[in-house]
Amino acid sequence: MAHDRTAIVVGAGIGGLTAAVALRRRRWDATVLERATSLEPVGAGIALAPNAVRALESIGLGDPVLDLAALQGPVGLRRPDGRWLVRGDASMVGPEPTVLLHRSQLVDLLRGALDDGAVRLGVTVTRVDPGGPSERATVRVRARDDSEEAGLAADVVVAADGIDSPxxxxxxxxxxGPVYAGATAWRFVTPEPVAVEPAETWGRGSVVGLTPLADGRVYCYLTATLPEGTRFRDEVGELQRRFGHWHPPLRALLGDLDPATLLHHDLRWLKEPLPRYDVGRVALLGDAAHAMTPHLGQGGAQAIEDAVVLAANLRAAPGSAAVIGPALAAYTAARKGRTQGVARMSAQVGAATTWRSPLLVGARDLGMRAVGRWVLPRAARRLDWILDWQPPVA
Ligand SMILES: Cc1cc2nc3c(=O)[nH]c(=O)nc-3n(C[C@H](O)[C@H](O)[C@H](O)COP(=O)(O)OP(=O)(O)OC[C@H]3O[C@@H](n4cnc5c(N)ncnc54)[C@H](O)[C@@H]3O)c2cc1C
Structure with missing residues (x-):
């Protein structure tokens, strides 16, 4: 297929790969530059909410993603001793289910939708010049083990370079830049299938989530309220100390845990929002534009939406900046309010999980036990504006 419009995408995360797929479907010649030498995200699952699945459907990846994913089944909230605060099925939180899969499956799917040469690994972008009405954007790149830098020009540069976006x-x-949200998170996926009841368990300043993937392996995330940057010499031992006495099967899961499969990240977000997501011929998307905490499970979803909307706005834009500038401004207009609203709401939801006072936690748990079945569906309705999103039609 002949392309007369070129895009450079910086970063091969979920946002960058989706942008390349979406742009190529719109007949853009998109190349992804990724500084890592392999695309192997270890240790983590990802929940894709209905809005993300719809966005993937719009670029032809809806069915393949659903083939790989587990549909969210039962939902529930527990106390560390295992007592249920609230329990129900997925319909309690919305008409369409969230789906769960291993991140590597999603990355492989996106990568597989691109031509072989479309992703260049081991290439770091060291500088971006956003260009202007009469000049294309340029980037300087350095290949791994190569001291020589090279310059590349493109009609559009998509900055999908993550939360610490250079x-x-x-x-x-x-x-x-991003600020600490007060909690740190560990993630892993069990190597073998394990029988678990899917649920989130809320303790004092700590949360554990257990969600089965389609093949029966279990994605587990654990958070704790700790000072920013806290790390332990024996991370697995620390998790066993903190969570090993929680309800089954946590002791067994943590007892078998291979430290090489464990991810540990501080939760950070872009509290001070960006004024716009476009500068010259550069568009920012995903965590680069609006990093958020994971409490609504929307960071990846919003990156996927961004990518689809960006490509739709660029569909009619020939190489000339007279058209590209307005198309990128329209992208900012479509995405800024929504993504920044989701980021704010996510931070608010996360704040309740960092409570450590026994009094507050006791009141929270009591309230949940008493009226959780009533509260949860109503709380979920507050997310309708996020989950009901529809992709651009044309
Ligand atoms: C604990 C946790 C759980 C989460 N759970 C969910 C969930 O269930 N559902 C959900 O939707 N979201 C979830 N998220 C959020 C989601 O992971 C992120 O929002 C999403 O991965 C962001 O994708 P991205 O493509 O914008 O950035 P990234 O995935 O960070 O990708 C950026 C890429 O750019 C590359 N890069 C950076 N600088 C350069 C450079 N100079 N040159 C070349 N390459 C460069 C990096 O190497 C990286 O590969 C979670 C986040 C956390 C922390």
Whole structure:
């Protein structure tokens, strides 16, 4: 297929790969540059909410994703001793289910939808010049083990370079960057299938989530309220100490845990929002534009939506900046309010999980036990504006 419009995508995360797939479907020649030498995200699952699944459907990946994923079944909230605060099925939180899969499955699917040469690994973007009405954007790149830098030009550059986005720092030098949300998170996927009842368990300043994947392996996430940057010499031992006495099967899961499969990240978000997501011929998307906490499970979903909307806005844009500038401004207009609203709401939801006071936690648990079955569906309705999103039609 001949393409006359070129895009460079910085970063091969979920956002960057989706952008490349969406742009190629719109007849853009999109190349992804990724500094890592392999695309193997270890240790984590990902929940894709209905809005993300719809966005993937719009670029032809809906059925393949559903083939790989587990549909969210029962939902529930427990106390560390195992007592249920509230329990129900997925319909309690919405008419369409969230789906769960291993991140590597999603990355493989996106990568597989691209031509072989469309992703260049081991290539770091060291500088971006956003160009302007009469100049294309340019990037400087350095290949691994190569001291020589090279320059590349494109009609559009998509900055999908993640929460610590070097492109964002360069284009918005006054922006304070991501801030700590007060909690740190560990994630792993069990190597073998394990029988679990899917649920989230809320303790004092800690949360554990257990969700089965389609093949029966279990995605487990654990959070704790700790000072930013806290790390332990024996991370697995620390998790056993903190969570090993919680309800089964946590002791068994943590007892078998291979440290090499464990991810540990502090939860951070872009509290000070960006004024816009486009500068010259550069568009920012995903965590680079609006990093959020994971409490609504929407960071990846919003990156996928961004990618689909960006490509739709660029569908009619020939190489000339007279058209590209307005198309990117329209992208900002479509995405800024929504993504920043989701980020704010996610931070608010996360705040309740960091409560440590026994009094507050006791009241929270009591309230949940008493009226949880009533509260949960109503709380879920507050998410309708996020989950009901529809992709652009044309
Ligand atoms: C604990 C936790 C749980 C989560 N759970 C969910 C969930 O269930 N559902 C959900 O939707 N979201 C979830 N998220 C959020 C989601 O993971 C992120 O929002 C999403 O991965 C962001 O994708 P991205 O493509 O924007 O950035 P990233 O995935 O960070 O990708 C950025 C890429 O850019 C590359 N890069 C950076 N700089 C350069 C450079 N200079 N040159 C070349 N390449 C570069 C990086 O190597 C990286 O590969 C969770 C997040 C956390 C922390």
């Amino acid at each position: 492109v964002r720092t360069a284009l918005f030098p006054g922006q304070p």
